[in-house]
Amino acid sequence: MAAAEPIIKMAKIEKSFPGVKALQQVDFELAAGEIHGLMGENGAGKSTLIKVLTGVYKADSGQIFLDGRPIRIKSPEHAQKIGISTVYQEVNLCPNLSVAENIFIGREPIKNGRIDWKKIKNEAETVLDKFDLKIDVDRKLSFYSVAVQQMVAIARALIISAKVIILDEPTASLDTDETNKLFEVMRQLKSEGIAIIYITHFLNNVYEITDRITILRNGELIDTCLTESLPRIELISKMIGKDLEQIKEMENYSKNIGENNKVLLKAEGLASKGNIEAFDLELKEGEVLGLAGLLGAGRTEMVELLFGLNKADQGRIIIDGKEVKLNSPKDAVDYKIALCPENRKEAGLIGNLSVRENIILALQVTRGWFRKLSQARQLEIAQKYIDLINIKTPDTEQLVKNLSGGNQQKVVLARWLAINPDLLILDEPTKGIDIGTKADIQKLVLELASGEGMSVVFISSEIEEVTRISQRVVVLCDRAKIAELTGSEINQKEIMYRIAGGEA
Amino acid sequence: MDSVKHKLIKFRNSKAFTPLLALIFLFIFNFFYIDGFFQIEIKDGRLFGYLIDILNRGAPLMIIAIGMTLVIATEGIDLSVGAVVAIAGAVAASLIGGEMQITPAGEIVYETVTTVPVAVLAALVVAAVFGMWNGFLVSSLKIPAIVATLILMVAGRGVAQLITKGQIITIYYEPYFVIGQGYLLGIPVAIFIVAAVLLIVGLLMRKTALGLFIESIGSNDVASRYIGIKEKQIKFIVYIFSAICAAIAGLIITSNVKAADANNAGLWMELDAILSVVMGGNSLQGGKFSIVSSVIGALVVQTLTTTVYAAGITPEVNLVIKGFVVLIIVILKSDIFKEKLNLLVQRGDRV
Ligand SMILES: Nc1ncnc2c1ncn2[C@@H]1O[C@H](COP(=O)(O)OP(=O)(O)OP(=O)(O)O)[C@@H](O)[C@H]1O
Ligand SMILES: [Mg+2]
Numbered sequence: 001m002a003a004a005e006p007i008i009k010m011a012k013i014e015k016s017f018p019g020v021k022a023l024q025q026v027d028f029e030l031a032a033g034e035i036h037g038l039m040g041e042n043g044a045g046k047s048t049l050i051k052v053l054t055g056v057y058k059a060d061s062g063q064i065f066l067d068g069r070p071i072r073i074k075s076p077e078h079a080q081k082i083g084i085s086t087v088y089q090e091v092n093l094c095p096n097l098s099v100a101e102n103i104f105i106g107r108e109p110i111k112n113g114r115i116d117w118k119k120i121k122n123e124a125e126t127v128l129d130k131f132d133l134k135i136d137v138d139r140k141l142s143f144y145s146v147a148v149q150q151m152v153a154i155a156r157a158l159i160i161s162a163k164v165i166i167l168d169e170p171t172a173s174l175d176t177d178e179t180n181k182l183f184e185v186m187r188q189l190k191s192e193g194i195a196i197i198y199i200t201h202f203l204n205n206v207y208e209i210t211d212r213i214t215i216l217r218n219g220e221l222i223d224t225c226l227t228e229s230l231p232r233i234e235l236i237s238k239m240i241g242k243d244l245e246q247i248k249e250m251e252n253y254s255k256n257i258g259e260n261n262k263v264l265l266k267a268e269g270l271a272s273k274g275n276i277e278a279f280d281l282e283l284k285e286g287e288v289l290g291l292a293g294l295l296g297a298g299r300t301e302m303v304e305l306l307f308g309l310n311k312a313d314q315g316r317i318i319i320d321g322k323e324v325k326l327n328s329p330k331d332a333v334d335y336k337i338a339l340c341p342e343n344r345k346e347a348g349l350i351g352n353l354s355v356r357e358n359i360i361l362a363l364q365v366t367r368g369w370f371r372k373l374s375q376a377r378q379l380e381i382a383q384k385y386i387d388l389i390n391i392k393t394p395d396t397e398q399l400v401k402n403l404s405g406g407n408q409q410k411v412v413l414a415r416w417l418a419i420n421p422d423l424l425i426l427d428e429p430t431k432g433i434d435i436g437t438k439a440d441i442q443k444l445v446l447e448l449a450s451g452e453g454m455s456v457v458f459i460s461s462e463i464e465e466v467t468r469i470s471q472r473v474v475v476l477c478d479r480a481k482i483a484e485l486t487g488s489e490i491n492q493k494e495i496m497y498r499i500a501g502g503e504a
Numbered sequence: 505m506d507s508v509k510h511k512l513i514k515f516r517n518s519k520a521f522t523p524l525l526a527l528i529f530l531f532i533f534n535f536f537y538i539d540g541f542f543q544i545e546i547k548d549g550r551l552f553g554y555l556i557d558i559l560n561r562g563a564p565l566m567i568i569a570i571g572m573t574l575v576i577a578t579e580g581i582d583l584s585v586g587a588v589v590a591i592a593g594a595v596a597a598s599l600i601g602g603e604m605q606i607t608p609a610g611e612i613v614y615e616t617v618t619t620v621p622v623a624v625l626a627a628l629v630v631a632a633v634f635g636m637w638n639g640f641l642v643s644s645l646k647i648p649a650i651v652a653t654l655i656l657m658v659a660g661r662g663v664a665q666l667i668t669k670g671q672i673i674t675i676y677y678e679p680y681f682v683i684g685q686g687y688l689l690g691i692p693v694a695i696f697i698v699a700a701v702l703l704i705v706g707l708l709m710r711k712t713a714l715g716l717f718i719e720s721i722g723s724n725d726v727a728s729r730y731i732g733i734k735e736k737q738i739k740f741i742v743y744i745f746s747a748i749c750a751a752i753a754g755l756i757i758t759s760n761v762k763a764a765d766a767n768n769a770g771l772w773m774e775l776d777a778i779l780s781v782v783m784g785g786n787s788l789q790g791g792k793f794s795i796v797s798s799v800i801g802a803l804v805v806q807t808l809t810t811t812v813y814a815a816g817i818t819p820e821v822n823l824v825i826k827g828f829v830v831l832i833i834v835i836l837k838s839d840i841f842k843e844k845l846n847l848l849v850q851r852g853d854r855v
Contacts, residue, residue: 328734329732350723351723365717369712373713
């Protein structure tokens with residue numbers, strides 16, 4: 001396969017941003033009919049390489065060849081025209097348009113001089129069918145969850161007849177089932193001779209689907225290998241350039257058994273019509289509670305009630321023995337509740353503000369607008385978290401929108417850690433985060449719980465991650481709480497069984 | 505050496521860069537084409553000259569631009585400021601208006617309905633109420649700002665006319681003239697008013713977290729809500745503030761021309777104000793803002809107007825020239841141009 005003439009060849013690509021060398025002398029080859037994994041830590045330069053290839057950025061130097069001929073790709077539209085179809089990491093869809101419109105926007109089929117709406121609808125349904133996604137394509141996109149939106153973005157890329165398809169972390173918010181469906185589609189495309197670049201932080205996925213892997217570290221090309229001849233251990237050490245013992249060590253931490261801990265927050269018969277059915281919940285100090293369930297099972301809806309983003313129309317919330325009303329996030333923040341949202345671009349990042357400002361914002365809110373944190377204090381706090389969770393940024397003043405996807409996620413997390421909350425709700429906090437840092441974050445969460453007595457609610461589409469750090473797991477299905485697991489019940493099999501509707 | 509270069513780069517990327525460049529360019533032009541442009545004389549202990557004139561006449565625009573900056577920073581816009589200028593002027597004038605009477609002894613006396621502070625306060629309060637109206641439409645009813653404030657832009661002039669009963673109210677009461685024509689320590693009072701507004705707002709924005717919250721909302725209002733920032737409240741306040749700035753400008757203008765003209769006071773000023781803010785490098789998409797840059801932007805707009813008049817060009821041409829300047833600024837600020845410029849700079853570095 002590697003012997004065949006590559007469809008795309010990138011040679012000695014260089015790209016710098018102020019203060020960052022994002023790509024240095026990177027070579028990359030993509031052959032027809034291969035699925036090529038692109039791996040590396042957060043900020044390694046993966047997305048930048050893709051953006052150079054698709055004309056979003058202009059390389060400072062280096063050359064790109066398409067079918068052996070040098071080519072200058074001027075813009076993403078140009079890339080699309082020559083057969084390169086891309087799903088970028090920051091999905092850019094129009095939340096106010098319908099699902100079908102989002103799939104076809106910019107290339108609407110025309111019939112008799114008019115947009116052929118019927119065809120749009122039919123084809124949108126057909127392509128979503130491949131993912132077994134039965135949704136109303138006439139509905140506004142914003143009505144659907146992040147995961148569905150992600151699928152729509154993928155569908156949008158697949159519907160163009162392309163020679164090359166690029167997927168930059170498409171599975172970050174998908175669960176196992178959906179990922180498998182995506183893989184089926186990818187295999188199908190591969191058999192048609194289409195080349196696919198696939199970026200992810202999930203090792204399992206890479207080994208399942210890719211033929212070759214290219215590894216970047218700090219903007220440099222480390223290696224390109226055949227997947228089957230690259231042991232996992234080696235892949236990891238190539239990615240992070242650290243020895244493996246450290247990683248292994250990180251994964252072996254013990255959970256604190258929080259049975260006798262004080263109850264911090266209690267929800268009794270809490271419900272919001274159409275979002276989540278009535279549920280009871282107890283959150284204890286020093287305990288990590290995991291929420292498991294499929295997409296749309298109601299995990300996000302559940303925590304939205306606990307953060308005042310949605311009003312409950314039934315039931316009550318009791319904090320420290322007193323009934324409280326949470327009508328807005330501000331109320332929740334005043335009770336020292338923090339929520340790190342699932343959708344980081346829309347609900348998390350303040351893109352045009354600096355890393356420093358993003359990190360101190362929530363803390364500033366708790367102090368009110370009158371007592372401003374001094375510049376020195378702000379710098380100190382920002383620097384503390386940059387070091388603590390390893391945020392890769394040239395300095396504290398870099399605009400957050402210029403960070404890599406995973407590092408943006410870390411900034412949002414840092415913002416909430418900075419207020420030192422009593423209750424920390426994490427909705428997919430490790431989404432798009434590389435394995436080294438992911439282990440760091442999991443460890444940090446456990447430390448916060450056992451060491452500082454923080455109560456943590458942890459949502460993740462990766463069941464394995466949930467089982468690893470939770471002392472209790474609440475399982476949701478069809479927007480209702482269906483089970484609560486403790487102790488030895490917390491394992492992947494049991495959770496899957498419950499989700500599938502089985503009784504104990 | 506390196507730090508000097510770093511500072512230069514920082515300055516080049518700062519918001520104040522383009523408007524300052526434009527201002528310097530205009531000054532150089534005027535130096536050659538207008539006699540004595542840089543001369544400042546002292547007559548009767550008062551400063552006179554083109555530069556003082558620009559500052560003095562530009563005062564209303566500078567103040568409105570300050571309010572407009574905050575509105576634009578929240579990703580809003582306030583089209584009603586021109587109308588609020590007229591309303592505030594009408595309120596003040598009708599309260600103070602008074603009459604000129606000649607006593608039997610042949611003395612001329614000015615009678616006023618109320619004292620100056622009362623009239624000023626009334627104008628500010630009325631403006632604040634209209635600001636609340638705008639703020640309510642935008643923050644609570646979620647009407648797009650451009651539409652919400654358009655309502656008052658149109659209806660406001662009608663309100664002003666109702667107050668003046670369709671007449672131009674002439675003001676005879678002399679103490680009121682201090683605002684727009686008075687001098688303090690040889691410097692026009694209006695300039696002090698600008699300085700005071702700039703100082704107060706500047707302190708409020710930078711010494712408290714209000715500025716940060718405004719920028720946060722302007723950059724991403726959904727995420728700001730998730731952080732617990734009271735987005736509605738801040739938007740509401742910002743529109744009130746803009747209206748109060750417009751009212752202060754209205755007071756200066758009525759005091760300056762000794763009359764309140766509901767039809768023409770502050771006409772098209774919203775456009776000049778938006779132009780000033782944009783020229784000041786502030787994005788219409790909200791987010792990071794600089795009120796100082798907006799004030800410099802306002803000075804550019806005012807200098808342009810003064811230049812055109814001083815050079816004896818007809819007012820119609822003034823508009824064309826303004827349009828042309830906007831075009832240049834927009835091109836200078838465009839990403840493509842910046843990229844080209846950076847490329848040039850980089851090449852220069854290598855040589
Ligand atoms: N527009 C930009 N301006 C400045 N720096 C940037 C910009 N885009 C990327 N960078 C920097 O370039 C480096 C590489 O970023 P890139 O987004 O390619 O990383 P990545 O490998 O995709 O990481 P992740 O796994 O977190 O998505 C990072 O240090 C990032 O901060
Ligand atoms: Mg990336």
